[in-house]
Amino acid sequence: MKLQTKINIRFLSLLLVVFLAAGIVLYFLLGLAVNHSFDNSLRDRSKTFKESLSLHSSVDLTRYVNDKSIILKPVEQKIAGKIYKDTLIADRSETDMDNYREMVFGVTSNSQNYQVTLLLSKYETEDLVALIFYFMLGFFAFIVLILFFLNRWLSSSMWTPFYKTLDQLNTFTIDRKNNVDFKSTDVYEFEQLNLSLKTMMLKIQTDYYNLKEFTENASHEIQTPIAIIKSKLENVLQDKTLATKQYEQIRLVYESANRLSKLNEALLLLSKIENQQFPDSVELDLNELAGQRLEFIEELIEYKKIEIKLATQQPFIVKMNGYLAEILMNNLLGNAVKHNRQGGQITITSTIDQFMISNTGSPLSIDPGKLFQRFQKQNTGNESTGLGLAIASEICNKSGLTLQYRYQDGIHNLIVSKSTL
Amino acid sequence: MKILIVEDELNLRTTIAGFLEEEGYGCEQANSLENAKEKLYLYEYDCLLLDIGLPDGNGLDLIKELKKEHPETGIIIVSAKNSLDDKISGLDLGADDYISKPFNLTELNSRIKSVYRRLKFGGKKELVFDKLRIIPEYRQVLVSDEPVVLTKKEFDLLLFFISNPKRVLTKESIAEHLWGDFADQADSFDFIYSQIKNLRRKLHEKSGIDYIQNVYGTGYTFNAEVS
Numbered sequence: 001m002k003l004q005t006k007i008n009i010r011f012l013s014l015l016l017v018v019f020l021a022a023g024i025v026l027y028f029l030l031g032l033a034v035n036h037s038f039d040n041s042l043r044d045r046s047k048t049f050k051e052s053l054s055l056h057s058s059v060d061l062t063r064y065v066n067d068k069s070i071i072l073k074p075v076e077q078k079i080a081g082k083i084y085k086d087t088l089i090a091d092r093s094e095t096d097m098d099n100y101r102e103m104v105f106g107v108t109s110n111s112q113n114y115q116v117t118l119l120l121s122k123y124e125t126e127d128l129v130a131l132i133f134y135f136m137l138g139f140f141a142f143i144v145l146i147l148f149f150l151n152r153w154l155s156s157s158m159w160t161p162f163y164k165t166l167d168q169l170n171t172f173t174i175d176r177k178n179n180v181d182f183k184s185t186d187v188y189e190f191e192q193l194n195l196s197l198k199t200m201m202l203k204i205q206t207d208y209y210n211l212k213e214f215t216e217n218a219s220h221e222i223q224t225p226i227a228i229i230k231s232k233l234e235n236v237l238q239d240k241t242l243a244t245k246q247y248e249q250i251r252l253v254y255e256s257a258n259r260l261s262k263l264n265e266a267l268l269l270l271s272k273i274e275n276q277q278f279p280d281s282v283e284l285d286l287n288e289l290a291g292q293r294l295e296f297i298e299e300l301i302e303y304k305k306i307e308i309k310l311a312t313q314q315p316f317i318v319k320m321n322g323y324l325a326e327i328l329m330n331n332l333l334g335n336a337v338k339h340n341r342q343g344g345q346i347t348i349t350s351t352i353d354q355f356m357i358s359n360t361g362s363p364l365s366i367d368p369g370k371l372f373q374r375f376q377k378q379n380t381g382n383e384s385t386g387l388g389l390a391i392a393s394e395i396c397n398k399s400g401l402t403l404q405y406r407y408q409d410g411i412h413n414l415i416v417s418k419s420t421l
Numbered sequence: 422m423k424i425l426i427v428e429d430e431l432n433l434r435t436t437i438a439g440f441l442e443e444e445g446y447g448c449e450q451a452n453s454l455e456n457a458k459e460k461l462y463l464y465e466y467d468c469l470l471l472d473i474g475l476p477d478g479n480g481l482d483l484i485k486e487l488k489k490e491h492p493e494t495g496i497i498i499v500s501a502k503n504s505l506d507d508k509i510s511g512l513d514l515g516a517d518d519y520i521s522k523p524f525n526l527t528e529l530n531s532r533i534k535s536v537y538r539r540l541k542f543g544g545k546k547e548l549v550f551d552k553l554r555i556i557p558e559y560r561q562v563l564v565s566d567e568p569v570v571l572t573k574k575e576f577d578l579l580l581f582f583i584s585n586p587k588r589v590l591t592k593e594s595i596a597e598h599l600w601g602d603f604a605d606q607a608d609s610f611d612f613i614y615s616q617i618k619n620l621r622r623k624l625h626e627k628s629g630i631d632y633i634q635n636v637y638g639t640g641y642t643f644n645a646e647v648s
Contacts, residue, residue, distance in 0.1 A: 224430050227523030231436045234526050237589050237639055244637065251639045258593045261523045297603060299574045303612045330603050 004155045012148055019140040026136060030129045034122065035101065039084045042103040042118050046082070049116065053107055071117040078113045079106025089119070098123055161185035165194055172201060174208050212275065219268040226261045233257060259385075266387040269327070270374075273394045278321040281399070285315040286325065286416065287350035290357075293329045297337065306340055311349040318418070320399035331392040332357050332414055339412070347411075354417040361412055371405050389414075422537065423447040423464070427457040427480065428472045428499065437470065440526045441533075454478045461487060467541075468495040468533055471516075473507060481511060488515035495536035499524075525594035531584035550583050551645035552628045564627035574599055575620045578613075582633070582643035591640035617641060 049070070082105035088097040103118040164183055172180070180201045182194035233254040236242070242250070272278065294301070294308060301308060318325070336346045336359035344360035370376050372393035377386040389403075396403040396416060406413040424446050428434040431452070438448040449464070451457035454477045461469075461483075469487065473480035484496055496516040500507050508519045517536045520529060538546050538557060548555040554563040560576050562569045571579065581598050582590065595613050596604040621633045634642050 223522045224433060228430070228432045228436060230523045231433070231440065231526045234589075234591065234594075235436065235440060237591065237636075247637050247639070251637065254591065254639070255593070258591075297600075299572060299616075300600075300612050303615055327602070334603060 004152065004159060007155060008148065008151050011151060012144060015144055015147065019144065023133070023137060023140065027129070027133050030132060034125050034129060035084070035086075038101040038120055038122065038125075039103070042084065042101065042120055045118050045120075046103060046105055046116070049118070050107065053109060069119050071119070073115040073117070075106070075113050075115045078108060079104075079115055081105070086122075087119075099126055158187070161187060161190045161194075165190070165197065169197070174204060180205075212271065216268070216271050216275070219264050219271065222264050223261075223268075226257060226264065229257045230254070230261060263385050263387070266385045266391060270387065270391055270394055273324065273391070273398055276398060278324050278398075280322075281320050282322055283317055283319050284322060284325055285317055286329065286355045287313060287316050287348070289325055289329050290333065290348055290350070290355075293326070293333050297333065300337060301346075304337065304340060305343045306337065307343075307345045309345055309347040311347055312351055313348075314351050316350045316352065316355040316416075318399065318401060320395075320401070324395045324399065328392050328395045328416075331388040332416075335359075335388055335392075335414070336412075354415055356413055356415045358411050358413045360410065363410070364407065364412075368405055368407065372403065422467045423449070424468045424470060424533070425449050425451060425457065425460055425464075425466045426470045427451045427454070427475070427483075428470070429453060429475055430472075437526065437529070441530070444530055446533075454480060454483065457483065461490075465491060466494055467537060468497065470497050470499055470529075470533075472499045473511065474500065481507070481514060484511065484514040484516050493540055495533070495540050497529075497532055497536060525591070525597065527581075527585045527588055527590050527594050528598055530588075531581050531598070534584045548580075548583050550586060550643075551632075552630065553579075553583070553624070553632075555580065555583060564624060567627050569623050569627055571620065571623065572616075574616055575623070578616055578620055579624075582641075586643050586645075589636050589640050589642050593640075595640065 082103060084101070084103050087100050087102045089100050090096070091098050099122045101120045101122055105116055107114050107116055161183065168180070168182060180198050182198055185191055185194070233250060236250050237247075237254060333346075336357050339361040340346065340359050341361055345358075346360075347356075347358040349356040349358070364371070366376050372389050374390045375386040376389075392414075393403045395401075400419050402417050402419045404415045404417070406415065422445075424441055426434055426437055426441075426448060428437065428450070429452050434450050434452065438450055441448050449460060449466070451460050454475045457469075457471075457480075471480045471483065480498070484498075487494060487496065492515075495518075497518045497520060498507070498511040498516045500511075500519070500521050511519055517540065518532050520532055535557075546557075548557065552565045554566070555561070556563075557580065560573075562571055562576065562579060577599055578595065581595065592610050592613060593604075596610065599613070599616075617633060621631060624633075625631050630645065632643050632645065634644060636642055
């Protein structure tokens with residue numbers, strides 16, 4: 001729910017409660033005011049009644065008995081004081097009850113005590129009160145409606161800078177140097193927010209770039225010293241006067257230098273792929289490429305006595321960098337050969353929307369979910385860098401493809417499919 | 422055979438020069454593009470090893486110039502960048518080969534020899550080593566004048582050995598020579614072992630000489646003396 005809507009709903013429901021309470025209070029106040037004025041006129045009438053009674057002491061009180069507005073009742077005890085109250089009296093047709101205000105007091109005439117009840121119909125004033133009440137309700141509703149729209153208009157114009165900031169955040173990408181630019185606003189809080197966000201985003205971007213640059217420069221600068229180490233060691237290895245013990249040690253150093261060099265090359269390649277330094281893309285058929293690469297490693301496959309099976313062979317056309325495609329295929333095929341058993345099988349299935357390399361081999365010893373992460377190795381003993389599939393996956397990611405792994409009936413399947421974006 | 426090494430890293434330059442001099446080449450060194458241009462103006466070389474990431478400019482500019490003046494000078498680009506663009510543009514400009522850092526010296530040696538053969542003799546030169554005769558152009562091998570049938574990889578292996586006789590060729594450099602980028606994708610050492618065994622057997626059958634010796638598990642040497 002939008003913040004504006006939420007505020008608006010809260011505000012209006014509170015307003016409704018307040019108006020409702022105000023309405024009820026108003027209604028009662030009106031009632032009290034009406035009673036007060038009725039009581040006044042009743043008192044006036046009672047005065048007139050008493051005055052006329054004292055003027056004409058011989059007045060026959062029974063004269064009033066049939067009058068609708070005065071009820072006389074002879075009583076034993078003399079009634080002191082007076083009582084005002086509401087009462088209901090049936091109307092002439094006796095189907096409805098009407099609201100009356102009555103005043104009860106006592107008089108004494110010809111040594112006979114009477115209870116006098118003066119009645120005044122509230123029928124018309126009640127209508128007026130109701131009218132005023134409904135009018136007020138209507139007025140309140142109108143105010144609520146006006147406030148609703150006013151509020152909406154006001155808050156949407158007030159919150160505009162906030163939503164602009166939100167848009168900026170949504171389109172923010174760490175690896176693209178889109179200039180972080182917030183429109184300035186005259187609201188202090190928003191200005192502060194924008195300022196903090198801008199500082200933070202620029203810092204994140206700078207950090208990210210520095211880190212990336214560092215990785216790239218580091219691997220790049222490391223290449224030359226490694227080249228020197230390797231060639232010097234190669235020279236030393238040519239020396240036949242070396243003692244076996246020393247030779248053995250130098251051999252180990254040489255092998256480690258080689259591993260270091262390969263690791264470094266692989267990391268450099270990864271960072272280049274991540275930086276998208278292979279922009280040129282061409283349309284090519286991965287299946288055809290697989291055929292070419294298979295030919296290249298023919299002897300290796302023969303040596304391991306691996307049987308190549310070609311299942312469905314439709315062209316799998318992708319648009320990607322040619323060099324990366326070759327690396328991808330090398331890594332996928334290399335993986336299928338390396339982790340295969342002697343006399344195993346490799347099946348290549350290519351359809352229009354996916355390309356799959358399946359190979360026999362012992363089950364994974366690592367978590368399949370981590371297969372495409374860096375430095376995940378089946379067994380740490382061998383000389384692989386543990387980056388082959390990480391590179392393959394990264395190439396796929398950057399080329400609009402998805403690389404997936406599935407294990408089924410003892411067969412490892414690596415599936416390249418087109419990303420649905 | 423005269424080689425000019427253009428490389429700004431002193432240690433690497435002297436290591437390469439030392440190795441190539443041992444191989445019997447005449448080596449000259451240049452540490453910058455300017456320096457290299459000077460030397461190329463004054464002397465003629467059979468081969469130029471050109472690092473293209475020089476501090477005073479991109480070595481690629483030099484290639485076109487040199488190939489116009491001296492088309493018979495072989496040019497091998499050395500790059501730390503391992504970038505395909507450099508490789509393609511370098512070869513387009515007329516460079517003869519491309520090798521990326523870090524490389525094996527024995528690999529470099531065999532590349533130099535191959536470029537030299539191609540440029541001077543159009544690849545038609547026969548390589549003779551003891552009882553072996555190799556005609557690279559036809560990928561043919563004669564042992565004691567009898568043809569021996571080798572697989573593609575066995576032939577590449579033999580040529581690599583003949584280019585670097587008496588040197589220890591490490592397993593790693595052999596793998597890289599045979600497989601290139603693919604070397605680290607598949608465990609190829611076992612495969613190399615079997616290929617060498619086959620090659621050894623085939624050469625031994627016809628010549629009676631065991632040319633290939635194992636060196637302490639590091640690699641192999643190719644020798645004629647030992648029988």
